[in-house]
Amino acid sequence: MKNVMSxxxxxxxxxxxxxxxxxxxxxxxxxxxxxxxxxxxEVHIWPWVVFYSLYCLAIVQLVIRPQFSARQGKGVLLNGAVLGAAAYGAYNMTNYALLADWPLGISLQDWAWGTVVTSFSSYCGWRAQRLAS
Known part of the structure; x- marks a missing residue:
């Protein structure tokens, strides 16, 4: 449990x-x-709180936990990128497909960012649990 929390x-x-x-x-x-x-x-904050909380749970469950015993973080970086590309791709391409004024450039930029931030965040979480164990 300590590793999961870390x-x-x-x-x-x-x-x-x-x-x-x-x-x-x-x-x-x-x-x-x-x-x-x-x-x-006026920006609503609660959707961000919900997203960050649940998305980071998904990162731990799908990316970090399977790599707890890994000696290197390459698998975490790769699997985090895959999760980020899938999640942010689904969000951005759905918005682009359905919303009349949704900009394609922002969709592509955000999709790339989601891939990168999920990968690095996965690594941060993996590193934190390695330091805690």
Whole structure:
């Protein structure tokens, strides 16, 4: 249980830090410009809390736990990238398919980012559980 909690906290912290940098600094302007007509005037925080909490549970269960005993993190990085590509691809391609003003450029950018952030967050969680054990 200690390993699972360490993996969850490590993955969640990695995800929050990386995604905070991405959404708050690096890609903020491109997202805001591309989706200006779609943005709420007041952001709802609870959907983010739900997403981050559940997505990091999925990362632990599907990516990190199968690699607990691995000596290197290559499998974690690869499997995290696969999970990220699947999850963010489903989200972005569904939005692009269904929403009239959903920008393709943002979909592709976000899909790539989701692949990268899930991979690195998976590694952070794997590393945290290795340090805790």
């Amino acid at each position: 993996a969850y906290i490590g993955g969640l912290l990695g995800f929050l830090i990386l995604d905070g940098l991405w959404l708050g600094l690096i890609a903020k302007d491109s997202y805001t410009q591309a989706m200006a007509g779609l943005m709420r005037s």
